[in-house]
Amino acid sequence: MLPLLSLTLATLLVGTLGTFFAGARARWVALATSILFLLEVALLFLNYSGWPGYNGSLVPGFSESESYAWIHLSWLQINYTVGVDGISLVFVLLTAILQIATVVYSWGETRRPGAYFGLVLLTCLGSFGVFVALDILLFFLFWEAVLVPMFFLIGHWGGPHRRYAALKFFVYTHVASIVMLVGLLALVFYSGATSFDFAAVYASARSLAAVPQTFLFLALFFGFGVKFPIVPFHTWLPDAHVEAPTGGSVLLAGLLLKLGGYGLIRWAVELLPSGLHTTQPLLFFIAFLSIVWGSVLSLSQRDLKRLVAYSSINHMGIVLLAIALDSSLGLIAAVLLMFAHGIVSGLLFMTSGSVHHTFGTRDIPSVGGITPTTPALSTMIMAGSLASLGLPALISFPAEFTALLATWNGLHYWVFVPLGILVVTAAFYLWMMQRLLFGPPKGIPREAHDVPWYEGAGMGILVLFTILFGILPGLLVNVIVSSPIRGWPGT
Amino acid sequence: MDLSSFAGPFLPEILLLAGTLLVFLFDVLGVRTTERVGAVAVGATALALLFVVADLGFAPLTFLRTIPAGQLDAAASGTPLYAFTSLGLVFQAIFLLATLLVSLASLSRPSRDRGAPIFFGLLQLAALGMLLVALASDLIFLLLAIEVTSIATYLLVAYTRHDSRSLEAAMKMYIIGALSTTLSFFGASLLYGAYQTTSLLAIARDGGAAGFPVLVLLGYGFLIVGLAFKATLVPFHAWAVDAYDGAPTDVTAFLAGGSKKVGLFAFFLIFLAPILFVRAAAPGGSPFTSGAVALGPVLQITLSVLAVGTMTLGNVLALLQKEMKRMLAYSSISQAGYMLIGIAVGTAPALAGATLQIFAHVFMKTGAFLLVAGVTAWGVGPLIDDWKGLGTRRPFVGVAFALMLLSLAGVPLTVGFVSKFVLFSAAVQAQGYFVWLAVAGLLNSALSVFYYARVLRVMYFEEPAARATPTGAVAGGSEPPVLPAGGLGYGRATAILLAVVLIVAVGVYPQPVLGAIQAAATHFVNLGA
C-alpha cells in the first residue's frame, strides 16, 4: 500500500523547503503545496475505511500506519510511527483547510515572502505531524517544530510589540511542552511500556494505579493546557494574537490551540483513564473558569483581535469541559468544537486582519458603520461572529449542541454555566457588530475600499467549510466515531 | 613487560606522544610554519582516532583493532592502574574528535606564528593526557593524567604571551587549578587512608565497608571540588568564564569542548562505583549499617544539587551577557550541569545520555568557538551586537552558527536535542526524585533558549550598526577576507563543516552512535557491580 502519510509529510517538507528558496515566487509554490496537501487529505478520507471496523494495520485502531525503527536501545525504543484514526483525520483536514486559506489570504504578502510562506507551511507541517505521529518522540518533535516557525512569524512579521509577544508565546508554550515531555517520558517509564509507540504505551499505561496516573495526567494536562490555553496560563494568547501577522493569528488560533486539545485526548485521556477520573473536578473547575473568564473578558476588549482571542479562551474552555466529561459524546463534541473553532476563529482573525489593513486600526470604538464601505468584509465578519456564537447551519452549532448535551448528561445543572455564558458570548459579538458594522460611519479613511480579492477568497474558503460542515456535520462525526475510544461501544 | 603487547593497546597514545615529540623536535629544528606542524598534529590525531574507533568495534574498521575484543571491558585487563573499557574508548574518541577539530581549525592560524610547534605540541600533550584519563582505573593515575592535561592547557591559555588578557586568563586558571589539584590530592589521600588503596576498582569492591564514613565522605567531598574545577561546576566555575574569554579562541574551543570533559569523565570514574555499589549491595536498603549513612544516595543528592545549581546559574548568568565568548562560556557551564545529571542518576542509560551530551557538546561548543575565532579574525568585535546582520551577509557561516546554537538550545533534529532527550529520559526512567532532575534540566534548557535566540535575532533580524568595526573586514564590507574557504581558511572551514554535518547527521539518525555509547555505558556499569 502507498505510504500516504509519509508521502504527505514529504510533500509538505519539499513544499516548505521549496517555498523558502523560491523567493518572490514563493506563494505559487505554497499554493501548489497546499492544493496537493488538500488532495492528499481527501485521499486519506477516501481511503479511510475505519468505520465501523479498522483495517488490520500495524498499530491497532489506526489506519495508514507506518512504523520504522529509529532509535533502539535496550531501554529506549523509539520508532517513526505514524497513523491516523478518525480523530486525527478531522484535525488533518482542519490543517489542510487552514493552510490553503491562509496561503490564499496572504497572497499579497510582500515582506520576504519566501520566508513568510515557508514558515506558514512549516507550521502546518508541524501540526500535521503532531496529528499523525504515534510515537512520543516523533510527536514531541513535531510539537516543537510548530513552535519555532510561529515564533519567527510573530517576531518578524508581527505588530509593534512583536518581540515581547513572540518571546512570551515561546516561553509559555516551551515551558509547557517541557512539562509535557517529562510527563510523557514518565508515562513511558513508569508504565513500563516496551516502546515509545502509542500502541505500546496504550497497552501498559492504562493499567497503572490511580495515583501515578493522576500525577502523570496533571503533568500532561499542564503541558497541553497552556496551549489550550487554560486560565490562568492564558495571558500569552491575547498578546501573541494581537501582535502576530494575520496568517500567524489564523494558524495560532486555528491550529496551535488544537494541538493542545488533540494532545490531551490522544496522549492523556486515552492513556490515563483513572487519571482523568481523579482530576475531573479540577478540570471542570478550570474549564468553567476559562469559559467564564474568556467570555467576560471579551466583553471588555476594545481591540478586535483581542476580543476574538479571549473568545478563543472561552471556546477552548468548552472544549476542555467536553473532554473532561469523560464520555464519548463529550469527546465527539470536543473534536467537533475544535474543528469548528479552528475554522471560525481563523475566519474571525482574517476579518480582523482585513479590518486592520483597510482602516488602519482594530480599535472597535474608533471605527464604525463600515458596512457601506466594505460590504464583503462586513458579511464575513457577520458570518464569523454568527458562526462563533453558535448559529445553526453553521459549523459551531452541532458541536456546541453536542457539547452542551454531553455536559448536561455528565454534570446536570452545572450546564447552566456554559449555557449562561452563551448569552454573554452572543452579547459581545453583537455589541462588536453593532459598534463596528452598523450605525453611522465614522473613522473611515477616505481611501478605504473593500478587501482585495485574495483576502476575500481566503475568508470565502473558510465560510464555505463553515456552511458545509454546519449543514452536514455527519461527515465529520461519522469519521470521529470510528476511533477506538473508551466509552465507545465495543471498545 | 612485553613491549609488543604493551604497544598494541596503547597505539593511539603512542601516536600522540610521537606527534608531540615530533613537533617539539620541529621547534628545535626550526620548522615552525603552522601548516607543516599542524599537519603532523592532525595526522597523529586522526590516526589515533581511527584506531580508537576501530577498537570500539565499528564494522569496517575492525581489522585495525589494537585491543582484542575479549580484553575490552574485562575487569582483569591492564593493571590495577588502567583498564580498557569501551566507555573509556568512547571518551577517547570524543577527546580525539575535539582535538581533531581544534587542530584542523588551527591549521588556519597565521602561518608565521613562531610558536606553532609549541601550540600543537601542547595540544597533543593535553589530548594525550585526556586519553590516559579515559584509561584510568586508579585514583592517582587519574589525577596525574588530568594534570598532564591541566598543565598543558594552562600553558596553551597563556600561549599568546604578549596578550595581557591571555596571561591573566592563564594566571586565574592556574591558581584555581592548582588549588583544585591540591584539594583533589587531599581528597585522594583521605580515601587512601580509608581504603588503603587508590584503585578505583578496589574501592568499588570495598564500597562502604571501609568503616570510616566521615573520612570517606570528606575524601569524596574534596574530590568533587577538585574535579569540579575541571568540569566547571558552579560555584567552582568562575575561572572558566575569564579563562575562556581571555584565552586564544581556538584554545577556548579546546577547553570547552575537550579538556572540560575530562573532569566529567573523572566524575564517572570516581563516583559511579560508590553509587553503584550501594545499589548492587543493598537494593532499597541502607548499606551502612549501625546508624551510619548510605554513601550512594548521599553522593547522588550532592551531585544533583551541584548539577541543578550549575545549570541554573550558568543559564541565568548567560542571560545578560553582552560578549559572545562569555555567553558561550556560561552556556558551556550550564551544559556541564546537564552532563552531571548522568552521574547523579548513575544508571547505564543516564551515563549513556550524559556521554552523548558530552559527545554532542564537542561539536556544538567546539564548533561554535572555532567559528567565533574565525569570525573574530575578520575583525568582528567581541560583543554579540557586533554580529548584527552577519547571518544574512554570510549565509553559510550564519547557518552553521545558527545550527550550533539551535543544537545547544536543544531544538529537535539536532544532536543537542537527541542528547538531552536521552539524558532526561534516563533521569525519568530512573524514577524517584530523579524525575525532578529531568524537570530542572528541561526548564533550564527552556531558559537557555533566551540567549541563544538573542544571538539568532541579532544575526538575522537586525541590520549592522553604522559604526565601523576595527578592521572593517565584514561589517564595513569593503575588504574581502584574505583567507580561502569563505574567509575561514580551509582547515577551519573543514572543522566547522565536520561539526555541522555531525550535528545534523547524529541529530536525525542517532542510532549508530547512541547504540555504541549505550553498549559502552552498560559494560561500564556492569564492570563496577
Place this chain on the structure above:
Amino acid sequence: MVLSFAVVGLAGPRLKRLEYGGWVAVGFAGAALVVGALIAAGEMLNPGQYTNAQYTWFQLPAAPGVFPHGFELVAGTLVDPISALMLLVVTVVGFVVMLYSIDYMHHDRGLARYYAELSLFLAAMTGLVIANNLFEFFVFWELVGVCSYFLIGFYYEKPSASSAAKEAFLVTRVGDVMFLLGIFLYFYNYAVLGPANGWAANGFVFVNGNQPFLAGVMGGNSTLLTVAGIMILGGAAGKSAQFPLHVWLPDAMEGPTTVSALIHAATMVAAGVYLLAVTSLFLGFTATDQLLIVAVGGFTTFFAATMAVVHPDIKRVIAYSTISQLGYMVLAIGAGFAMVGLFHLFTHAFFKALLFLAAGSVIHAVGTQDLFKMGGLRKPMRLTAAAFAIGGLALSGIPPFAGFWSKDDILAAVYSQLGSHPAYWPFFLLAFAAVFLTAYYIFRAWFLAFSGDGPRDPTLAPAHEGSWVMQVPLIVLSALAVGSGLLIFWPNFQTLLLSGAGAAGIPPVYGPTDLLLSGASVALGVAGIGLAWTLWGNGKVYALSETSVAQPIRRLLLNRYYFKVGYDWIGARGVYSVARAADFVDQFVIDGTVHGFERMFAALSERLRRIQSGFVSDYAAYVVAGLIAVFVLLLLVAPYLVSMAGGG
C-alpha cells in the same frame, strides 16, 4: 414534496442576489403559498393525519450506561394538524407581506438584502413549522431569530435600529438557552432514564411512526419534567415576548413595518406559542408547569395591554397588543387547550398582520409613527382606515370578526378549568380585564389616526393611498380577519382542531359554549371602544393634567415599568463593570505575576553577574566556600534526607 419546498425556499436568497429581486421573492413566496395551502388543504380535508419523513444527521450506536437507547440526530418533516394550520398562516402572511413590500419598501436601499433575508426567514419559518423533532425545531428557531435580528437592524445606520436588533437577539438568546436546556432535560429523561421507547434513539422526534408520542405513556422523572417544562416556557417567553422577556418586541419596531407585520406579529413571535403547543401536545407539561404557563400568559395579557394604553407610537401600540394577544395563547396552552391557543394564533396572525400593514400604509403615507401628529386620515385613506378598523374590531373581540371566536374560545376554555384549578382565577380575571383595555387602546389609536379633520402636525406630507400591491394585501387580510374565525363552523376544521387536541388527550372547546361569558367579553370590548370614543373620538385629544394622580402611572407605563432601564443597567453597568474589573485582574494580577517573575530573573542575573569580579582571590574564595557547601551537603544535609526517605 415538502422537503423540496424547503430547499426551494432556501435557494431563494441566492436567486435574489441576481436582480433587484423583489418580484422573484414574491414569486417564490407565491409558490410557497401554493404548496403550503395544498398541504394545509390536504390536512384539512383529511384531518388527523401524521406524515413523517426524515434523514439521519448523525448517530451514535447504543451504549450501556451512556446512551442505553442510542443517540441520533435527524432532520425530517412532519405534517400534522398543528403544523398544517401554522403552515397556512406562515405562507399566507408571508406572501401577502412580500407583495406589500414591493411598494412599501420601494424607496429603500439594500433591497436585495431585504428580500434575501425575508425569504430566508420564510424558509426558516416553514422549516420550523414542519420540523419533526426538537433539535431541528431548535435549529430553525435560531435561524428565524437571526433573520429577525437582521431585519430589525435593516436600517443599520440608525443606532437605535442596530441597538434594538442586538437587544432582540440577546433577550431571545436568553430564552433560547433555556429552550436548549429544556431539550436536554427531555432527552435525558426519555432517552437515558426512561424506557426504551425509541424517542431519543430517533433524536427528539415527535412522532413514533405515524403516531405522536404521548407524554403520558412515557412517564419519567416528574421533577425533571417540571424543570424541563419551565425551560421550554422560558424559551417560548423569549421568542413570544412574554413577561419578563417582553422588552425586545416594542423596540423591534425599529425594523420596516412589513417586517413587524410578518415576523413580529404573525409568525416568528408565534413560534414561541407554537413551541408551547407542540410541547404540550407531544411531550406534556406537569401541573406545576401548567400553572406557571397560565400565570405568565395571563399576566402578560394584562401587563402588555396597560403599556399599550398610553403609547403615542402607532406601531408600538400594535406591538404591545401583540404581546398581550400572545399572552392569551400562552394562557390557553397553559390551561391545557393547545389547539384553542393555536386557533387564536391562526386568527391573530391575519388581523394583526392586517393592523400592521394598515399602520404601515399610514406610515408610508405620512412618514411618521407618532399618533399625536396624525389625524383625519380616514378621508384620504379610506381603504386603510377600513382595514385598520376591521383589524381593530377583530382584535377587540367583536363578533363576527375572527378575533371574537378565538379569543372567546380561550376565555371559555380557561373558564371551564377554573373549577378544578382555582389557582387560575386571578390570571383569568387579568385576561378578562385585558379585553377591555385591548378594545380601548386599539380604538384610541384608530381615533387618533383616522378621525378628526386633518393632521395635527401640519408639516406632515399629504397622505395618499398606496399602489395596488399595497392595497391587495390589505383587502386579502381584511377578508381573512373577518372570515378566518368563521372556519370554526366548518366541521373539517373542527375535526382538525380536535385531532390536534386529541393528541394531548384533552377535550376540545370551541364555539361560544357559554353565552354569558361571551356576552360579558363582548360587552367589555364595546365598553372599551366606547371609552376610546369618549376620550379620543373625532379628533379630540385627551390630556392628563400634570398634577393628576394618574400622571405617575402614565409615566410608569410610558417607561414600560422601567424594565428596559433595569435590563440595560444590568447589561451596561453590571456585566460590563465586571468585565472591566476582570480585564484589570487579567492584565495586572495574572500577567503582573508573570512580569514579576521576569523582573526577578533579570535582577537575579544582574546581581549574580557581580560575583564575577575578575579578582582571582574571590574565585578561590568561591571554591573554598563551595568546598564547605559540599561538606555541609555530604555530611549534614544529604544523610538527613536519606534517613528521612528511609535509607534508600
Place this chain on the structure above:
Amino acid sequence: MTDLALVGFVTLSAALLAIGLFGILTRRNFILLLIAIEIAMNAAILNFVYFAAYAGGTAGLTGQAIAVVLVGFAATEVAVGLAIVLALNRLKGTINVAQATELKL
C-alpha cells in the same frame, strides 16, 4: 617501631590545609599564592605519608610511592606557575593578582 597517634597527624594536615587555603584567599602576590598552594599540597603529601605509615604492606608502599610522585609533581607545578609569573611580570610589571582584573563580569 614508634607509636604515634593518627589523630595528631590528621590535625596537623588539616591545619596546614587550612593555612594554605587561608593564604590563597588573602595573599595578592602571585609568589605568595604559590607558597600557600605548596603548603596545602604538603598537607596532602603528609596525609599520604602517615596513612602509608599506618597501612603497612603493599598498601603502605603504594602510599609512599604516591608521596614521592606528588613531591615531584608539586615542584613541576611551581615551575609552571613561575613561568606564568614571569610572563605576566614582563608584560604588566606586576605580579599582584589584584591588578589583573581585566576579565570580569
Place this chain on the structure above:
Amino acid sequence: MTLAELAFVALALVAVATAILSLLVRELVHTILWIAVFFVDLSAIYFLLDAPFLGVLQLGVYAGAVTVLLLFGIMVTRKRIFSREAATGIGAVPLALAVVTFIFVISVIGEFPQSGGTIHAYAPADLSQNLFNVNGPWLLLLGLIMLGAVGGAIYLVREGRE
C-alpha cells in the same frame, strides 16, 4: 607522652608556626626563609614517620629546588629584593572559611583511635621497586607533565621576537 609524641608535637607546632609566618611576614625574603624552615620541618616529620626516603626527597626537592625557584621568582619580579609586601591584613571571611574547613576535616578524628598505632617502615628498595614496576605509569605520567611544563614554560618565558 612518649618521646616520639613529644617530638611530633614540637615539630607540628613548628610546622604550623612557620607556615603561618611565611604567609604573614611582609618581607618576601623572610617568607622564603620561613617556608624553607617549614619544608625542613616537614622533612623531619617524615623521618619521624620512618620514611627516610621521603624525608630526603622533601629536603632535596622542596627545601632545595622549590625554595630556590621561589627565591628566583622573587628576584626576577622585584626591583629590590628586600622590598616589602603591602599589608593586606587578615580578612574575616577567608579566616572563617579556613577555620570551617579545618573543623570539617578534623571531624574525622572521631573515627580514629585516640592514641597508639604502629608505624611501618619501608625499605627504599621496596619503594623503588614499587615505583618503577607496579606503579610505573605514575612516573610516566609525571614525565609527561614535566615534558609539557618544560616545553610550555620555556616558550612562555623566552623573549618572543614577533
